[in-house]
Amino acid sequence: MSNIMDKLKFVEEKADHYWAKRITSQLEYAIQLNKVLEHKYDEDLTDSLDFLSGEIAREGTITETAAKAAEKKLDLLSEDAKKYRMLCVAHAHMDMNWMWRWEETVTIVLNTFRTMLDLMEEYPQFKFSQSQASVYRIVEKYDPAMLEEIRKRIHEGRWEVTASTWVEHDKNMANGESMARHILYTKRTLSKLLDIDPDSLNLDFEPDTFGHSLNVPEILARGGVRYYYHCRGYDGYQLYRWKAPSRKSVIAYREPTWYMGAIEPSMAYYVPGFCSEHHMDTMLKVYGVGDHGGGPTRRDIERIMDMADWPVFPRMEFGTYGEYFALVEEISDQLPVVTGELNPIFTGCYTSQSRIKKGNAILQDKLNETEAFASAASLSVGAAYPTRQMEEAWEKVLFNQFHDILPGSCTADAREYAMGLYQQAAARTDTETSRALRSIVSHIDTSAWASKGIYHLFNPSLYARTELVEVTVWDWEGKKENIQFLDSDGKEVPYQLLSEQDIPYWGHHCFKTLISAHVPAMGYATYVLTEKKAEDVLPPFPVQPRVERRNSYTLENERLKVVFDSRTGAIVSMTDKANRHEIIDPNQPAGIFRLIEEEDSPGMTSWVVGNYRRVTNINEGGVKFTSLQNGEGLLRQSLSYTASFGESTLRVRIYLDRDSSRLGFEVECDFRELGNSEKGVPQLNFHMPVGYDCRAYRYDIPSGTIERDETDMDVPASSWAAAMPKDSGRKALTLIAGTKHGFRCVKNSISLSLIRASYDPDPYPEVGHHAFGFFASLPNITSNRELIEEAYNCSHPICVVSGRPHKGELLPRGSFMKIQEGGIAVQAIKMPEDSTDTNSLILRGFETEGRRTRVEMSFSRNVAKAYCVDINEKPVESELDVRISENHVSFG
Structure with a gap:
């Protein structure tokens, strides 16, 4: 065979015109065919190559006559050659706002689609496939006449809609509910817009997505999506069944070459090997100019038509993904099974363009709360549910989850447009949340509290919460030293003033307090x-210093004792008081900020975290403490310090609440660091080593959790990472960072990438003011559910709405629904999309422990009926045993 390959190489060097390239391409294909046929045609191939070599020696080139003669010699291979087929599927990869502004994205879409429609007119056999609901929304808005032309081609079977998601989106930082809404809103929108069956949208086409989280097959299967096309994140099988922990699965195709490009003869060389390996006679070829749109060209189409006539070549046909996956279904029982996540790839994208990631995380949380409160208002007081308004807000957030926007591998123009969409979505969520809560408040009986300040505290969690809640008191004319807070039973509750002086605000004034509150699920x-009353107030003794004491940089409550270094602000001791376990190794100070210099990765700094070239402990340079509030009697203890690094400054506030197991960090950073090809990429990083041996690290991911071994590279999480101890009697230190996603867990430590000064494609992605927070927590680790709930509470503070005295039918304290028992996390509470009935409710959740569980929930009203639905809100048969008893529902 090596001799044949040497001869082929010699003749290919002389292939400088159509006929020469045609015969050498057929010879290359024939050689690959010969391999799977156990060298059946060795002599024939050698004879043809020797003939061409002789012609080259005589003529100095491969003449047309010689090429035709050699092709004739290969006629006996034609029957075997034509047993295989290459199905050519046309696609235009259109990046949403990658390196350009919104108006250019619109132009890309409309110009590409106009070209495709023109080509269909010119070539009756040509077919085209296009993903992403967002592009069809663009046509609807900016060129509705074109939409009618597209509908016509769809109904002819020549335009295939391959969208089951709003955009080709990130699969690690978008949460599980976002993934569900991609499917729900895409199928609903496109089925109406294009007059197609929503069940036909059964392919998730994600050619360029940067990694794929563990539960993607589960979410897709629950949404009626059967097939998955991808390119990145996995380098194993090309055709396989990807199975989630639940055993739900999809048929996956990993692109073996690339997901865009021109039609070239070389693509056929892979066909015999691929088909032989997978026991098929057809291989898929995706073609078309991409990134900036474009799609197939006339040259591509005419090459396919021409190659179809080559005698020693596979059958070349125009086709669709639907046709191809129908063939794969026939051999689906032979496909290898792949389990686990398909990660990582492009580790820088877990951190780059941190403002976009913050916007996404905040809006996902806001959407969750708005829908839950609006549902509660609808069920309890008959308020109208804002179905269409929520869909519009979701569309904006889903668009920003495109795989170059949310991951941050985009330009400043893309970021600015994304931030504008977040503001629009936030305006909608804030408005609808306020409307829902005020509609409930208007029905709460507060008539007993005339001439008093009334505050209603709302909890979006399905579990009761006892914690500190910040209450802002407006225009109080009394004496702050005489105030008291009472619960609805008249019992006095502890409070702490956060501001001694009134804060002026546009003609008003206010002060902030903390109260210790209990709010039902x-x-x-x-x-x-x-x-x-004045007669009940004892005069305070004057506060004057009588004894000088050294500052104790310690925060301590009933559960935790945390000691800080008085020079660096680093944590030198963190004690779990219940078990008397020390969490920190005193030889490795924790809770420190680091400036990391990453090695340069030319052309890919947004995408790739480079090797650590230099690591500087920012705290070690010394910090300036600006406040210290600790000691007995405080609901919240805190300390604050400032530090500097490079051209940047940090302002850090660390606090510990009464009876809390989590230490809060509030950070403001004026970030002025710039990356370049000489000094690489500066990164601000938070580092938390632990003083115990870790067996693994647990992370939250979309609709679940995952355990990973230690690895010296960034990996993605939705919001938290836990250092799981080998000693099962210990609690696991957990770093909860709701708006950050890049964690590095290695050598018994957790690091969090906060800000990266990548420099391409945006040279200045992070310059400016940043504000963010995170928690170092010691939650109960007997269940994932408790970890998930802890993180949920960190990102979903209790809402406060002021009230006034009036009569109402609702009691001053109430719960609309709650989880009584079971290992479940509920990720959405909403009303059905197609129903105006305020008596219906949809709950979407996931089992948290990896085993069968029995869940019981209670509601404020009796339940008439309960059943399972899929992501598209269609009733489905389920193995769950659902039982109803008055206002209780149990299933499992």
């Missing part, structure tokens, strides 16, 4: 602000 509690 998915419900509300009412608290009253009043002023003690």
Whole structure:
């Protein structure tokens, strides 16, 4: 065979015109065919190559006559050659706002589609496939006449809609509910817009997505999506069944070459080997100019038509993904099974363009709360549910989850447009949340509290919460030293003033307080602000320093004792008081900020975290403490410091609440670091080593959790990472960072990538002011559910709505629904999309422990009927045993 390959190489060097390239391409294909046929045609191939070599020796080139003669010699291979087929599927990869502005994206879409429609007119056999609901929304808005032309081609079977998601989106930082909404809104929108069956949208086409989280097959299968096309994140099988932990699965095709490009003869060389390996006679070829749109060219189409007539070549046909996966279905029982996540790839994308990631995380949380509160308002007081308004807000967030926007591998123009969409979506969520809560408040009986400050506290969680809640008191004319807070039973509750002086605000004034509150699950509690009678107030003794004491940089409550270094602000001790376990190794100070210099990765700094070239402990340079509030009697203890690094400054506030197991960090950073090809990429990083041996690290991911071994590279998480101890009697230190996603867990430590000064494609992605927070927590690790709930509470603070005295039918304290028992996390509470009935409710959740569980929930009203639906809100048969008893529902 090596001799044949040497001869082929010699003749290919003389292939400088059509006929020469045609015969050498057929010879290359014939050689690959010969391999799978156990060298059946060795002599024939050698004879043809020797003939061409002789012609080259005589003529100095491969003449047309010689090429035709050699082709004739290969006629006996034609029958075997034509047993295989290459199905050519046309596609235009259109990046949403990658390196350009929104108006250019619109132009890309419309110009590409116009070209495709023109080519269909010119070539009756040509077919085209296009993903992403967003591009069809663009046509609807900017060129509705074109939409009618597209519908016509769809109904002819020549335009294939391959969208089951709003955009080709990120699969690691978009949460599980976002993934569900991609499917829900895409199928609903396109089925109506294009007059197609929503069940036909059964392919998730993700050619360029940067990695794929563990539960993607589960989410897709629950949404009626059967097939998955991807290119990145996995280098194993090319055709396989990808199975989630639940055993739900999809048929996956990993592109063996590339997901865009021109039609070239070389693509056929892979066909015999691929088909032989997979026991098929057809291989898929995706073609078309991409990134900036474009799609197939006339040259591509005419090459396919021409190659179809080559005698020693596979059958070349225009086709669709639907046709190809129908063939794969026939051999689906032979496909290898792949389990686990398909990660990582492009580790820088877990951190780059941090403002975009912050916007996405905040809006996902806001959407969750708005839908839950609006559902509660609808069920409890008959308020109208904002179905269409929520869909519009979701569309904006889903668009920004495109695989070059949310991952941050984009330009400043793309970021600015994304931030504008977030503001629009936030305006909608804030408005609808306020409307829902005020509609509930208007029905709460507060008539007993005339002339008092009334505050209604709302909890979006399905579990009751006891914690500190910040209450802002407006225009209080009494004496702050005489105030008291009472619960709805008249019992005084502890409070702490956060601001001694009133804060002026546009003609008003206010002060902030913390109160210790208990709020029922998915419900509300009412608290009253009043002023003690003068005769009940003892005069305070004057506060003057009598003894000088050294500052103790310690924060301590009933659960934790945290000691900080008085020079660096680093944590030198963190004690779990319940078990008397030390969490920190005193030889490795924790809770420190680091400036990391990454090695340069030319042309890919947004995408790739480079090797660490230099690591500088920012705290070690010394910090300036600006406040210290600790000691007995405080609901919240805190310390604050400032530090500097490079051209940048940090302002850090660390706090510990009464009876809390989590240490909070509030950070403001004026970031002025710039990356370049000489000094690489500066990164601001938070580092938390632990003083115990870790067996693994647990992370939250879309609709679940995952455990990974230690690895010296960034890996993705939705919001947290836990250092799981080998000693099962220990609690796991957990770093909860709701708006950050890049964690590096190695050598018994957790690091969090905060800001990266990548320099391409955006040279200045992070310059400016940043504000973010995170927690170092010691939650109960007996279940994933408790970890998930802890993180949920960190990102979903209790909402406060002021009230006034009036009568109402609702009690001052109430719960609309709650989880009584079971290992479940509920990720969405909403009303059905197609229903105006305020008596229906949809809950979407996931089992948290990896085993069968029995879940019981209770509601504020009796339940008439309960059943399972899929992501598209269609009733489905389920193995779950669903039982109803008055206002209780159990299933499992």
